[in-house]
Every structure is written in structure tokens, then in C-alpha cells.
Amino acid sequence: MRHIGRVSAPVVFDRSLARRHLRRALAGGYADFLLRRAVDDLDDRLGAVLRRFPLALDLGTPTGAAVARLVSSERCHRVVRLAPATEAAAGLSVVGDEEALPFRDESFDLAVSLLALHGVNDLPGALVQVRRALRPDGLFLACVLGGATLTELRQAFAAAEAEIEGGVSPRVAPFADVRDFGALLQRAGFALPVTDVESVAVRYADLFGLMRDLRAMGMTNALAERRRTPLRRATLLRVAALYAERFGDGDGRVRATFEIVWLSGWAPHESQPKPLRPGSAKTRLADALGVAEQSLGEKAGG
Secondary structure, rough: OOOOOOOOOOOOOOOOHHHHHHHHHHHOOOOOHHHHHHHHHHHHHHHHHHHHHEEEEEEOOOOOOOHHHHHOOOOOOEEEEEOOOOOOOOOEEOEEEEOOOOOOOOOOEEEEEEEEEEEEEOOOHHHHHHHEEEEEEEEEEEEEEOOOOHHHHHHHHHHHHHHHHHOOOOOOOOOOOOOHHHHHHHHHOOOEEEEEEEEEEEEEOOOOHHHHHHHOOOOOEEEEOOOOOOOOHHHHHHHHHHHHHHHEEHHHHHHHHEEEEEEEEOOOOOOOOOOOOOOOOOHHHHHHOOOOOOOOOOOOOO
């Protein structure tokens, strides 16, 4: 009998190259303005949850900032960090990959991840592993970059390459839409899944300021299908000109969009609210609305 194996996820990102980019960014001074914002939001969101978490997992957050906040806030007794690169943090750190969690099922009460999971090749598989690693009624809370992120840079590169080189190559990562993330949470088996989105506009003196920040965040091109030849100077200058022309403000500065999508879900537990079975309602809709009930086919009077 022929064995049919698991279908592999498409390889969008060169994960080894992405880790090298992050290590270089950490060594050179990580640009943490987005991450600081995400850590503050994480703190606010956990503040609305009236419980403490004995053991938490930080999954792939680029620095130890999320661990430090969890520890200092005393929301968690212990925090384990699965780090994408070696870097000191306030909890126990394990260098590993978000796509292959080295933890037993039902190990954690809380799992968080900030600005990391949008860079995995098998996001559905990673989410399933997170849900399995949570104890029943454990919480998953994460933020990722969404589909509108760097839309200006994507458009400027496409226009410049088409004009100068006669074709377009992959330059900016394809980020998923907020609706896709909600569906993935359900597919992974999370209960009570919720997604919401925030758009952050960052202004720069020019395109090159943005590119320096992307390098300092480890976000330079790590696409598996990237062009292997260096970017031509003429193309880069045309990208800068088009960016300023199309996305410049009145004061000469340019805008860059970062769309931050928040995801949350719970490992299923019998205590959680469940939808009612069809036909189990004890109050008629007509009574709730204060109107007379009409049978099928009966027309309302004029």
C-alpha cells in the first residue's frame, strides 16, 4: 500500500537567511519602535484578563522585551522564551524555530508572540502546535504584520523595476489579510478566536531612512524566490524618486505603513461559552421584538 505523506507548506521565506538578518540587527542595535508599541499593547490586553498564568511561552519575539514585561508585571510566575537568535532575556531561553516547537502538549497556560509569526512558512501548522502546547483554557495572544504593511515600498519597487529592468522581482514579503488570520485560528482549533487590526504610519525623511530601519529590524529581503543579483543603483534611485512622488507629504517627508494584526484564541475547555444548538432557544424572536408572529407564506398587512 502506498503511503501518502503530509503535504509540505510552500517555502516562501528563507528561514536561515531571516535568522541571519535578525542576528545582524540585534548585534547592530535593533530598531524597536514597533516592538515597544506591541509590548505596551500586550500589557493592556492581558490587563483585561482577570487571571495569572503560572507558566508562559514567548514564541519568537525578536528581543526579550515581551518576557521582561511579563515578568515585571507579575502576570506570570515563569516564562520560557523560544528565541529566534541567541540574546539575553529575563526568562529561560531556548533557541529554536517557531515551526517546530520542542515542547510537550499542554505545557503552558499562556503563549504570546510579537512580530514574528508572519515570517513562518507553515503558519497553519505553527498555530496548531501552539494550541497543542497550551493547557485547556490556556490563552494565545500574538501580533503579526498584516497585508497592508509596506504597501508603498511594494508599489514603488514594482513600478521602478518594470520601468528600468523590464520586469518585477519579489522584494517585499507577502503579508496575510486580517480575515485570513481569523480563519487560521479556527482551523487550528482555537476557541473564541478574535482578530483586530491597527494601521501605523511612520514618517521618514526619505526612502533610505526606511530601508535603514528595515535592516535594523532584520526585515530585509529573505524571500526564497528573491533575485540573487544585487539591486542596480539606477533602479534604487528610481524607487526613491517614485516613493517620494507618490507617497510624500507636504513637508517633503514620506510615509510607510505598518499594519499590525492582533490574534487571540483559547485552548478549548468545557467551561467556555458555546453556541446554542439549533432549535434550543426558549424565547421567540417575535416576542423579543414585540411584534406579531406570522406563519410562512403569510403576508404582512398594508
